[in-house]
Amino acid sequence: SQKIEQNSEALNIQEGKTATLTCNYTNYSPAYLQWYRQDPGRGPVFLLLIRENEKEKRKERLKVTFDTTLKQSLFHITASQPADSATYLCALATNQAGTALIFGKGTTLSVSS
Amino acid sequence: KAGVTQTPRYLIKTRGQQVTLSCSPISGHRSVSWYQQTPGQGLQFLFEYFSETQRNKGNFPGRFSGRQFSNSRSEMNVSTLELGDSALYLCASSLASGGPGDTQYFGPGTRLTVL
Numbered sequence: 230s231q232k233i234e235q236n237s238e239a240l241n242i243q244e245g246k247t248a249t250l251t252c253n254y255t256n257y258s259p260a261y262l263q264w265y266r267q268d269p270g271r272g273p274v275f276l277l278l279i280r281e282n283e284k285e286k287r288k289e290r291l292k293v294t295f296d297t298t299l300k301q302s303l304f305h306i307t308a309s310q311p312a313d314s315a316t317y318l319c320a321l322a323t324n325q326a327g328t329a330l331i332f333g334k335g336t337t338l339s340v341s342s
Numbered sequence: 343k344a345g346v347t348q349t350p351r352y353l354i355k356t357r358g359q360q361v362t363l364s365c366s367p368i369s370g371h372r373s374v375s376w377y378q379q380t381p382g383q384g385l386q387f388l389f390e391y392f393s394e395t396q397r398n399k400g401n402f403p404g405r406f407s408g409r410q411f412s413n414s415r416s417e418m419n420v421s422t423l424e425l426g427d428s429a430l431y432l433c434a435s436s437l438a439s440g441g442p443g444d445t446q447y448f449g450p451g452t453r454l455t456v457l
Binding site: 260261263265270271272273274275278280318320322328329330331332333334335 | 346373375377384385386387390397398400432434436443444445446447448449450451
């Protein structure tokens with residue numbers, strides 16, 4: 230069956246450290262993988278998109294990798310800050326599904342000062 | 343540019359009733375998608391509308407329906423509400439080339455509680 234899993238429901242780290250979030254999928258052939266941030270009571274906010282033929286993408290303190298052989302994406306936040314505390318969602322987009330996104334259940338990151 | 347707006351933000355209904363939720367996309371965006379978010383299932387795709395036509399549909403029963411107007415505003419309707427329909431309903435808009443690379447811009451959601 231098709232699955233998309235974010236390995237940790239919760240991740241607690243100290244300010245200044247690098248947070249690494251994992252997204253694994255099975256039985257999908259994603260054309261794109263996207264990462265979103267969601268704060269309590271709000272809708273998800275787009276962060277980064279990586280294509281199937283790209284290995285790595287960066288934006289400021291954020292970095293995402295995409296390994297289609299391992300069927301895994303890693304999302305890194307370097308020099309983390311308390312303001313980075315939120316739930317992070319990975320989402321697959323496939324050519325078959327059009328614009329529909331298939332979301333993981335998210336990892337809640339808490340950064341303590 | 344104003345973001346995606348959804349009304350109402352909160353709604354309480356009883357089982358068996360029906361409900362209509364509204365979404366206004368970002369100006370210039372022609373695609374509107376709807377998602378249901380629950381603690382157990384996470385975010386699940388309901389359907390997408392583009393140019394007043396349903397272009398894509400998720401795996402939800404026929405009680406869930408939607409439509410899009412000529413100004414790209416969209417509504418979704420849930421008939422014969424069940425307790426399990428309690429969720430955060432999120433609307434997202436995109437410029438919509440129609441491909442999987444479209445970035446979705448989400449609204450704040452409508453929190454529906456079914457009693």
